[in-house]
Amino acid sequence: MEELKIARIDVFQVGLPYRGGVYRLLGGREYKSFDATIVRITTQNGIAEIAPKLIGLDPRRVDRVYDAMDAALVGHSHAKTALDVACWDIFGKATGLPICELLGGRTDVKMPIIDSCPVTGPAETLGDDPTVDAERIAAALADKKPGVFVIVDANGGMTIKSALRMLRQLPPGLDFVLEAPCATWRETLALRRRTDVPIFLDELAVGDESIIQIIADDAADGIGLKLSKNGGLTKGRRHRDICVAAGLTISVQETAGSEIALSAIVHLGQTIPGRNLRTIFGHPECCEPHDGRCGL
Known part of the structure; x- marks a missing residue:
């Protein structure tokens, strides 16, 4: 398997407006936009994807990347999700396969x-x-x-x-x-x-x-x-x-x-x-x- 390592991680903050104007929840909670974090991971061979402990790891080894994140920081699933999804996207680009196939294979279900x-x-x-x-x-x-x-x-x-x-x-x-x-x-x-x-x-x-x-x-x-x-x-x-x-x-x-x-x-x-x-x-x-x- 060709060597692939995480070389750089960039993080962006984006405010996503709610398409319905105001999103309401119980207790008077209202949201007009949602704070989204987008991560771009770049590998040493130039594969980049939107989505100091992960540098040098192979993004295709998603479980090992997650082990490193959990060892460095307990909890904070929301933050780890952005990095995890970016690694899966690189995994798909590197193999030329859709993510659903890498997750076990698509069904024929609509x-x-x-x-x-x-x-x-x-x-x-x-x-x-x-x-x-x-x-x-x-x-x-x-x-x-x-x-x-x-x-x-x-x-x-x-x-x-x-x-x-x-x-x-x-x-x-x-x-x-x-x-x-x-x-x-x-x-x-x-x-x-x-x-x-x-x-x-x-x-x-x-x-x-x-x-x-x-x-x-x-x-x-x-x-x-x-x-x-x-x-x-x-x-x-x-x-x-x-x-x-x-x-x-x-x-x-x-x-x-x-x-x-x-x-x-x-x-x-x-x-x-x-x-x-x-x-x-x-x-x-x-x-x-x-x-x-x-x-x-």
């Missing part, structure tokens, strides 16, 4: 795409009034077409009491998944034991240990795998394998990001077997959807 349908204002976010929440969910699902998958995302903003009150006021037979209902592990487990509504976890699924704990406690039916929270493609590949082995469903997502982040989502999503892939969070700028799905 990936369902999901996008957000937010409420109109900060006073109307999920979790403040269980009766209003139930009415809003029922109205949103009233005209749901066959094959459409709906996630009700509380962003960890509900208590056990408010979640149970909301769920008990819903008409029977509504088909949806409740994502990240509560902020803590204890609340989530308590709610899980009192409802038959499928639950996805997002904010609580942020590493090897938490995903293994989800499986051990039967805490959820699937996870929202956000690459930057979980550490990039190297860690995402491992979390994919853990979830597939346990029969969990996966929605590949990102907190925010440019086409670089969205491309990473698509490549990882394309490697997940159809029975385990729920959705990817994508935009038309990343891939052109057909009937709500896309593929590489």
